[in-house]
Amino acid sequence: MTSAVGHGGRVLLAFAWQGARTSTAYTTAYWMELLNAAVRVFAVVTVWAVLYRSYPQQFPVTGGQTKTYAAVTQLTAVMLTWWSGAHHRIARQVRDGTLYVDLLRPVSYPFQLLCWELGESAARLGLVVLPAGIPLFVLLGLGPPGSAAGGLLSAASTVLSFVLLYECNFLVGLVVFRTLSLKGVQHAYHALITLLSGLWIPLWLYPGPLAAISQVLPFRSIFYTPAAVYVGYLDGPAAVRACAVQLGWAVVLWLGLEAGWAGTRRALSAQGG
Amino acid sequence: MTEVVVHELAKSFRVRDAGGRSAVAQLVRPRYAVKEAVRGVSFTIGRGEMVAYLGPNGAGKSTTIKCLAGILAPTSGTVRVGGLTPVRQRKELARRVGVVFGHKTSLWWDVPVLDTYQLLRRVYDLPRARFEARLELLRDTLGLAEFERTPARQLSLGQRMRADLGAALLHGPSVLFLDEPTVGLDVLAKESLRTFIRRTNETEGLTVLLTTHDMRDVEELCQRILVIDHGRLVFDGTPAEITRRWVPWTEITLEVARPVPPMAGDGIEEVAREPGRCTVRFTRSRYSLPEVMAVLANHYPVLDCRVNEPTIEAVVRRMYESSATLPASRRPQP
Amino acid sequence: MRPLRGLSLYGHYLLLGFRSQAEYRVDLALMIFGVTVLNAVDVALLAVILTRFPALGGWSFWEVAFLYCLYLAALGLENTFLLHLVDIDELIRDGTLDHMLLRPRPVLLQMLAKDISPRDLAQVGLGLGGAWYSLHRLGLALGVAHWALLLAYLVAGAAVLGGIVLAICSVGFWTVRSRVFLAGTGELQEVVQHYPAHVFGQWFVGLVTLVLPFAAINYYPAAALLGKPTVVSGPLLALLPFLAAAGCLTAGGLVWRLGLRSYLSTGT
Numbered sequence: 012m013t014s015a016v017g018h019g020g021r022v023l024l025a026f027a028w029q030g031a032r033t034s035t036a037y038t039t040a041y042w043m044e045l046l047n048a049a050v051r052v053f054a055v056v057t058v059w060a061v062l063y064r065s066y067p068q069q070f071p072v073t074g075g076q077t078k079t080y081a082a083v084t085q086l087t088a089v090m091l092t093w094w095s096g097a098h099h100r101i102a103r104q105v106r107d108g109t110l111y112v113d114l115l116r117p118v119s120y121p122f123q124l125l126c127w128e129l130g131e132s133a134a135r136l137g138l139v140v141l142p143a144g145i146p147l148f149v150l151l152g153l154g155p156p157g158s159a160a161g162g163l164l165s166a167a168s169t170v171l172s173f174v175l176l177y178e179c180n181f182l183v184g185l186v187v188f189r190t191l192s193l194k195g196v197q198h199a200y201h202a203l204i205t206l207l208s209g210l211w212i213p214l215w216l217y218p219g220p221l222a223a224i225s226q227v228l229p230f231r232s233i234f235y236t237p238a239a240v241y242v243g244y245l246d247g248p249a250a251v252r253a254c255a256v257q258l259g260w261a262v263v264l265w266l267g268l269e270a271g272w273a274g275t276r277r278a279l280s281a282q283g284g
Numbered sequence: 285m286t287e288v289v290v291h292e293l294a295k296s297f298r299v300r301d302a303g304g305r306s307a308v309a310q311l312v313r314p315r316y317a318v319k320e321a322v323r324g325v326s327f328t329i330g331r332g333e334m335v336a337y338l339g340p341n342g343a344g345k346s347t348t349i350k351c352l353a354g355i356l357a358p359t360s361g362t363v364r365v366g367g368l369t370p371v372r373q374r375k376e377l378a379r380r381v382g383v384v385f386g387h388k389t390s391l392w393w394d395v396p397v398l399d400t401y402q403l404l405r406r407v408y409d410l411p412r413a414r415f416e417a418r419l420e421l422l423r424d425t426l427g428l429a430e431f432e433r434t435p436a437r438q439l440s441l442g443q444r445m446r447a448d449l450g451a452a453l454l455h456g457p458s459v460l461f462l463d464e465p466t467v468g469l470d471v472l473a474k475e476s477l478r479t480f481i482r483r484t485n486e487t488e489g490l491t492v493l494l495t496t497h498d499m500r501d502v503e504e505l506c507q508r509i510l511v512i513d514h515g516r517l518v519f520d521g522t523p524a525e526i527t528r529r530w531v532p533w534t535e536i537t538l539e540v541a542r543p544v545p546p547m548a549g550d551g552i553e554e555v556a557r558e559p560g561r562c563t564v565r566f567t568r569s570r571y572s573l574p575e576v577m578a579v580l581a582n583h584y585p586v587l588d589c590r591v592n593e594p595t596i597e598a599v600v601r602r603m604y605e606s607s608a609t610l611p612a613s614r615r616p617q618p
Numbered sequence: 619m620r621p622l623r624g625l626s627l628y629g630h631y632l633l634l635g636f637r638s639q640a641e642y643r644v645d646l647a648l649m650i651f652g653v654t655v656l657n658a659v660d661v662a663l664l665a666v667i668l669t670r671f672p673a674l675g676g677w678s679f680w681e682v683a684f685l686y687c688l689y690l691a692a693l694g695l696e697n698t699f700l701l702h703l704v705d706i707d708e709l710i711r712d713g714t715l716d717h718m719l720l721r722p723r724p725v726l727l728q729m730l731a732k733d734i735s736p737r738d739l740a741q742v743g744l745g746l747g748g749a750w751y752s753l754h755r756l757g758l759a760l761g762v763a764h765w766a767l768l769l770a771y772l773v774a775g776a777a778v779l780g781g782i783v784l785a786i787c788s789v790g791f792w793t794v795r796s797r798v799f800l801a802g803t804g805e806l807q808e809v810v811q812h813y814p815a816h817v818f819g820q821w822f823v824g825l826v827t828l829v830l831p832f833a834a835i836n837y838y839p840a841a842a843l844l845g846k847p848t849v850v851s852g853p854l855l856a857l858l859p860f861l862a863a864a865g866c867l868t869a870g871g872l873v874w875r876l877g878l879r880s881y882l883s884t885g886t
Contacts, residue, residue: 037795037798039793039795039798039799040795040798040801042802043798043799043801043802046802046805047801047802047804047805050805050806050809051805051808051809053818054805054808054809054813054818057817057818057819058674058813058817061674061675061817062667062671062674065671065673065674066670066671066672069670069671192648194648194649194652195648195649195651195652197652198651198652198653198655198656199652199655201656202655202656202658202659205656205659205660205663206659206662206663211663212663212666212667216666216667216670217666218666218669218670221666297884298884350716353716353719353720354719354720355716355719355720355882356882356883356884357882357883359883371882374719374722375722375723376722378719378720378721378722379722381720383720385713385716385717387713388712388713388714388716388717390717390720392634392638393638394637394638395634395637395638399634399637400634402630403630403631403634406626406627406630407627407721407722407723408721408722
């Protein structure tokens with residue numbers, strides 16, 4: 012058991028190292044990523060600041076919380092690179108045939124991909140999110156977590172966000188095995204996340220029907236939950252409940268992922284490619 | 285009549301050089317090194333000559349070809365092709381030369397070969413009648429007819445190379461540069477390509493400079509060999525001369541009746557032995573073949589013998605191997 | 619005569635490009651679907667914001683939607699005809715540029731003529747349709763002259779983008795990967811497309827007017843057509859997009875020439 016865990020850990024580390032290497036392989040690409048992250052956080056925070064100044068009565072939270080929510084969601088998005096996650100890697104690997112190399116490894120494919128993505132996200136956290144985020148937080152006068160407990164819970168919630176997003180991406184990626192291409196599906200999927208995850212607009216501002224739809228789907232757990240917990244909008248039992256919902260979705264989707272992958276593997280071995 | 289003049293051609297590049305530094309250091313302050321791909325190469329090629337341009341990977345072959353084709357400007361030195369200065373007179377030059385890169389097709393990937401040719405007709409302003417005549421000729425000699433309506437991506441590698449060669453010759457250039465034209469082809473495809481090149485050279489007086497790793501290309505096509513190594517020209521001469529210079533010995537395999545002690549003399553030595561068989565090497569400048577046979581017959585109980593003339597392949601392999609500073613991994617395996 | 623010949627050659631290149639694309643019809647339909655969905659979601663998000671908040675920086679929802687749609691249409695127009703500018707680094711890497719240099723024609727022509735992108739034409743339609751609907755909701759009926767001006771702004775906007783893209787991507791001649799520089803302006807473009815520039819302060823307006831004039835694509839044209847105040851006004855406001863277009867095309871052409879010359883002397 013311990014050796015299995017040790018093995019898993021070593022695989023994880025190896026992939027994380029690879030991820031860091033990939034992120035920094037191109038100097039200019041790295042700097043541009045940093046620049047983009049900064050521009051994006053600045054712009055979104057500014058828009059919300061302007062809106063708050065004009066219509067403070069429309070917000071159930073303070074101006075500081077509004078701005079911080081915007082910054083946290085955008086930085087989380089940069090860390091998770093949700094628009095080019097596991098589904099794109101699967102599509103690429105199916106297209107250029109390198110998938111079979113990964114299938115030959117003595118580690119399950121979903122786990123390998125998870126490690127890979129985790130490695131990249133960890134690298135991005137250290138190399139992009141923190142270097143861009145810390146100065147921005149200072150410059151824009153953004154706040155620390157609502158409370159120490161909220162901060163810790165928000166960190167745990169971000170890890171769950173990562174897992175959830177990975178699972179969603181992987182499930183979308185499985186479509187590639189049927190269609191050989193992500194085109195079309197990818198846009199619909201990205202539209203869902205854009206609209207229902209709370210990435211751009213705090214869900215507490217959503218009109219009734221849209222808010223109701225977002226309630227029953229897993230996407231809100233990806234960006235809304237950790238940020239809402241961070242700023243303290245979700246507090247105490249409500250925060251714990253939101254994280255429990257995240258965990259629930261993570262488990263359900265993992266089962267779905269395993270089932271989906273098993274089916275795909277069967278189909279792959281039946282037709283031999 | 286010279287077609288190609290290369291004088292003291294040098295070309296250097298700036299390359300990224302991490303030099304074992306950390307990724308972060310390279311992020312903050314990238315470091316570069318200068319790589320001299322070609323350093324002071326000179327040669328001329330006469331009209332209608334077919335010349336092989338050989339050298340290990342990274343020796344500077346492709347760089348030279350690019351300088352000749354007008355894709356790269358020399359760092360120093362001069363290059364003239366058909367009296368033109370390649371980069372400065374790029375468009376005029378383009379009408380006079382054809383180029384084929386074996387690793388990368390020039391065909392439009394998704395459309396039939398004929399459509400590519402039709403476009404090239406307009407690119408090169410070929411009168412329709414001339415184009416049709418040319419196409420007819422290429423159909424005959426390259427066997428284009430069987431696949432001219434097939435999209436390039438569905439062609440076999442051999443067909444693709446033929447189509448690429450056709451595309452390079454469509455406008456009737458007087459010089460043809462071939463960068464590894466036979467790479468990856470099967471024996472038959474190579475053979476038909478060579479036949480075509482040879483025939484075009486004979487009928488049109490086409491000047492050909494080709495780089496290759498297949499020595500059969502050299503043996504069957506070229507009267508002259510240039511060898512470049514580490515950016516310098518190390519040989520310019522005929523196939524016979526290259527053999528004389530780099531493999532000054534000849535090997536003889538003897539069938540022997542019974543084992544005898546190996547011979548180790550001045551200019552003659554045994555280099556390999558199997559049961560009933562010995563291979564002996566002698567220096568050609570010291571002995572003539574009859575002399576050697578006499579000496580060998582004295583020492584060995586010879587039943588039969590075979591003289592192994594060095595092939596160009598072996599010569600070149602030896603040449604690359606003796607290039608001392610070459611990294612080990614780059615050396616062709618014997 | 620020569621420009622005409624160039625145009626006919628362009629036409630033939632495009633024909634070949636079109637035939638190549640015909641092989642991927644299904645993809646095309648999916649892509650159009652995708653572009654529509656993504657933009658619809660973007661506008662929906664703006665709608666969520668502006669139903670709750672009547673205005674952003676003094677611009678109402680339909681004014682912001684108009685702003686957004688102008689950018690979308692100009693971007694579509696630029697991508698339709700100048701799509702392959704962003705491929706400069708790719709063409710260098712995979713050796714296609716070398717093949718282009720071997721042909722007796724201007725390299726830029728060969729590159730632009732690779733094909734046009736009908737998917738992006740759909741984006742132009744989407745942008746124009748959205749702009750028309752926004753005007754309708756604003757209760758503004760533009761006359762023929764104003765529509766002509768709007769279309770001229772669109773072309774100018776496409777030229778501004780094209781010039782900037784050409785300048786930035788030509789950096790690929792020096793650095794192998796130029797797309798990242800363009801990507802570096804990605805968020806800036808998103809911001810200009812979505813929100814009136816003055817919301818972010820005067821320095822930001824200066825940046826997207828004088829340094830990277832993305833604001834000339836939608837902000838100034840929208841302000842001119844809708845009669846919104848900006849830092850400039852009067853004839854200068856009306857002409858600004860055209861001035862920016864001329865400036866960007868000149869800059870783009872210049873960097874391209876320098877880049878090609880550098881490529882010829884250094885290769886990759």
